[in-house]
Amino acid sequence: MDKLMLLGDEAIAQAGMDAGISGIYAYPGTPSTEIMEYVQKSVSSPAHEIFCQWSANEKTAMEAALGMSYAGKRTMVCMKHVGLNVAADPFMNSAVTGVNGGFLIVVADDPSMHSSQNEQDSRFYGKFAMIPVLEPSNQQESYDMVFHGFELSEKFRLPVMIRITTRLSHSRAAVKGKETLDKKTLGLPADPMQFILLPGIARKRYSNLLSYQPEIEKESEHSGYNQFFQGNDNSIGFIACGLAYNYLMEIVHAKKLDHPVLKISQYPLPRLLIRKIKDQCDSLLILEEGYPLVEEFLKGFPGSDKKITGRLDGSLPREGELNPDHVAKALGFSVMEGPSVPGVVKNRPPSLCKGCGHIDMYNALIEAIETYGPGRVFSDIGCYTLGALPPFSAINSCVDMGASITMAKGAADAGLHPSVCVIGDSTFTHSGMTGLLDAVNDQSPITVIIGDNSTTGMTGGQASSATGRIEDICRGIGVLPEHIRLIIPLKKNHAENVAVMKEEFAYRGVSVIIARRECIQVANRRRKEVRTIKS
Amino acid sequence: MKTDIIIAGVGGQGILSIAACIGLAAINSNLQLKQSEVHGMSQRGGAVVSNLRLSDREIYSDLIPRGGADLILSVEPMEALRYLPWLTEGGWVVTNTTPVKNINNYPGSAEIITEIKSLKNNIIIDADEIAREIGSPRSSNMVVLGAATPFIDIDYKIFESGIAGIFERKGNDTVEINLQAMRAGREFSIKNN
Numbered sequence: 001m002d003k004l005m006l007l008g009d010e011a012i013a014q015a016g017m018d019a020g021i022s023g024i025y026a027y028p029g030t031p032s033t034e035i036m037e038y039v040q041k042s043v044s045s046p047a048h049e050i051f052c053q054w055s056a057n058e059k060t061a062m063e064a065a066l067g068m069s070y071a072g073k074r075t076m077v078c079m080k081h082v083g084l085n086v087a088a089d090p091f092m093n094s095a096v097t098g099v100n101g102g103f104l105i106v107v108a109d110d111p112s113m114h115s116s117q118n119e120q121d122s123r124f125y126g127k128f129a130m131i132p133v134l135e136p137s138n139q140q141e142s143y144d145m146v147f148h149g150f151e152l153s154e155k156f157r158l159p160v161m162i163r164i165t166t167r168l169s170h171s172r173a174a175v176k177g178k179e180t181l182d183k184k185t186l187g188l189p190a191d192p193m194q195f196i197l198l199p200g201i202a203r204k205r206y207s208n209l210l211s212y213q214p215e216i217e218k219e220s221e222h223s224g225y226n227q228f229f230q231g232n233d234n235s236i237g238f239i240a241c242g243l244a245y246n247y248l249m250e251i252v253h254a255k256k257l258d259h260p261v262l263k264i265s266q267y268p269l270p271r272l273l274i275r276k277i278k279d280q281c282d283s284l285l286i287l288e289e290g291y292p293l294v295e296e297f298l299k300g301f302p303g304s305d306k307k308i309t310g311r312l313d314g315s316l317p318r319e320g321e322l323n324p325d326h327v328a329k330a331l332g333f334s335v336m337e338g339p340s341v342p343g344v345v346k347n348r349p350p351s352l353c354k355g356c357g358h359i360d361m362y363n364a365l366i367e368a369i370e371t372y373g374p375g376r377v378f379s380d381i382g383c384y385t386l387g388a389l390p391p392f393s394a395i396n397s398c399v400d401m402g403a404s405i406t407m408a409k410g411a412a413d414a415g416l417h418p419s420v421c422v423i424g425d426s427t428f429t430h431s432g433m434t435g436l437l438d439a440v441n442d443q444s445p446i447t448v449i450i451g452d453n454s455t456t457g458m459t460g461g462q463a464s465s466a467t468g469r470i471e472d473i474c475r476g477i478g479v480l481p482e483h484i485r486l487i488i489p490l491k492k493n494h495a496e497n498v499a500v501m502k503e504e505f506a507y508r509g510v511s512v513i514i515a516r517r518e519c520i521q522v523a524n525r526r527r528k529e530v531r532t533i534k535s
Numbered sequence: 536m537k538t539d540i541i542i543a544g545v546g547g548q549g550i551l552s553i554a555a556c557i558g559l560a561a562i563n564s565n566l567q568l569k570q571s572e573v574h575g576m577s578q579r580g581g582a583v584v585s586n587l588r589l590s591d592r593e594i595y596s597d598l599i600p601r602g603g604a605d606l607i608l609s610v611e612p613m614e615a616l617r618y619l620p621w622l623t624e625g626g627w628v629v630t631n632t633t634p635v636k637n638i639n640n641y642p643g644s645a646e647i648i649t650e651i652k653s654l655k656n657n658i659i660i661d662a663d664e665i666a667r668e669i670g671s672p673r674s675s676n677m678v679v680l681g682a683a684t685p686f687i688d689i690d691y692k693i694f695e696s697g698i699a700g701i702f703e704r705k706g707n708d709t710v711e712i713n714l715q716a717m718r719a720g721r722e723f724s725i726k727n728n
């Protein structure tokens with residue numbers, strides 16, 4: 001088979017298709033988005049017949065995937081690290097129910113928070129749920145591990161996690177494909193009670209999960225992805241997890257080092273392999289792209305007399321992603337830097353696009369709320385979060401998707417008036433609607449501004465779940481029709497838009513203002529497509 | 536052979552298409568390749584960078600170590616300076632001169648050009664002007680790519696056949712104009728280094 005130049009994300013997607021998935025479920029989120037997008041681009045012929053539509057959020061995606069597995073078919077669900085928080089309930093319980101068709105959970109972490117609110121390490125979730133976790137170190141492993149993951153999942157009837165990080169998700173290299181597997185046919189679980197987590201059954205299922213632990217650990221001991229490489233100099237040994245292995249190899253080859261190395265790419269941790277390198281070496285340096293999971297585990301080892309270094313003792317930075325320079329410094333090599341960055345170079349943070357409707361929405365909001373004073377606008381995550389930066393400085397919070405509405409409600413319940421929030425259309429359907437229901441039920445006086453650009457803008461313009469139906473949803477939830485207002489965020493409508501906002505801020509009940517204008521990026525792309533079709 | 540290249544620009548300027556052209560030429564030369572890209576928030580007008588590593592041996596890290604880049608190729612002048620700590624001794628900086636001024640405190644163009652000129656190996660090219668001259672204002676990225684080709688250890692003919700392949704679908708005229716843009720950039724570099 002030909003080699004393809006694939007991003008880590010794309011390698012996983014290609015492998016999923018080659019390994020016979022019948023469906024893939026996901027909600028967009030950097031750095032995981034390209035997995036679903038690649039399948040959507042590839043599935044052009046009906047022969048593929050792979051279900052590949054975006055879900056409303058990560059929880060619905062996880063549950064739908066579990067349903068497909070229940071029906072006997074192979075499936076993948078993909079999300080960014082914080083998406084797993086949203087899907088944590090079905091995630092944890094899917095380990096207890098176990099699966100029927102092969103079930104892969106692909107989670108892309110974002111150390112250094114390039115496009116995220118935190119840098120949580122999903123390997124802890126894998127350990128928490130007690131399922132196998134695979135952590136590829138390069139694009140080829142990303143591909144191969146999908147096949148390996150399905151094998152493990154079908155052998156133990158457990159969900160299996162693949163954990164990648166930004167640099168692998170978004171880096172391209174040659175990948176060689178495998179022979180494709182056929183899709184599975186429809187087939188119900190052998191045990192009709194398997195998925196019924198009533199306490200009596202759940203206890204049995206949980207015992208079952210526990211009973212598998214020694215076996216899945218044995219899988220890690222013998223996995224071809226966990227490799228011990230001998231070295232002649234035992235003064236120090238290296239344990240490198242996933243991507244960190246590459247940074248280590250970069251330095252090992254540049255400096256011609258000859259120490260034992262344990263590469264870890266499959267969990268639960270292979271304790272025998274770890275014991276081997278620990279017994280053999282005088283000290284250990286632990287390299288992990290994420291939190292110090294292995295390092296903490298080792299430091300807690302009984303009789304831990306040896307020197308163990310890594311992120312916890314300052315040999316490596318405690319936060320952020322690793323790079324070859326960190327590894328070189330941890331080993332005592334000086335880094336030959338080029339010239340320093342001259343003072344004329346200024347930061348260039350992301351900003352709203354020229355012609356974005358959010359700009360006019362914020363300009364109206366800033367004027368309408370001025371008389372009330374600062375500190376009253378809650379928001380969350382989307383392109384509109386850039387309203388936190390100058391020249392707008394218009395929002396006061398960004399915690400998690402959907403939190404704009406619920407935090408505004410809590411503040412209103414505490415007596416803040418007006419209590420306003422700004423949320424995007426995709427974020428509203430992801431997890432804003434339930435919060436709006438709370439506000440309606442409790443008659444909490446808030447004004448919800450929905451910046452409706454009819455797309456999931458921040459992640460590159462994926463379809464948004466409720467395009468064209470936002471008013472209906474708000475009405476259905478119980479917002480009074482006269483307090484559902486539509487504005488068009490354009491400069492020429494500024495005065496009118498300010499007036500609408502002022503009216504609703506003065507109202508002591510639940511109101512929704514929909515600021516609707518198509519995302520400029522999506523509009524441009526559509527115009528371009530029309531041009532190419534014509535030419 | 537090993538060439539480590541940093542490609543810099545501003546989100547929306549299309550640096551990934553330049554990376555793709557070099558990548559294709561590398562593959563057609565039977566080289567190994569790793570290409571790290573920026574996706575996500577920074578693509579909204581922020582600083583973006585791609586690390587492109589070409590080698591005839593196995594490449595480990597997706598990221599170029601500091602002091603390791605043989606070439607910084609930038610489609611925007613201020614961005615050409617942001618990654619200097621990654622430049623190796625004797626490495627080249629090739630940059631377009633057209634600024635993207637989407638921040639309030641954007642420095643004066645003269646200051647930036649002075650800084651770039653103070654580097655030992657630099658090519659400063661008005662790629663937009665050259666692209667206009669050849670009648671294809673949208674091909675400025677191809678001009679910058681052309682200006683960088685003398686510093687990449689790949690036969691120029693392989694670049695040309697790669698470009699022809701990439702634009703084939705859009706017709707002969709498009710292929711020709713892009714080849715012309717790349718050649719104009721290359722000639723500028725050869726004349727000015």
Ligand SMILES: Cc1ncc(C[n+]2csc(CCOP(=O)(O)OP(=O)(O)O)c2C)c(N)n1
Nearest residue numbers: 029083381382383424425426427456457458
């Ligand atoms: C739980 C979770 N899932 C996904 C993301 C990634 N993400 C950030 S903003 C966003 C979508 C925003 O779309 P929308 O609400 O329509 O606002 P827009 O960007 O279009 O203004 C997504 C998917 C996230 N931060 N958290």
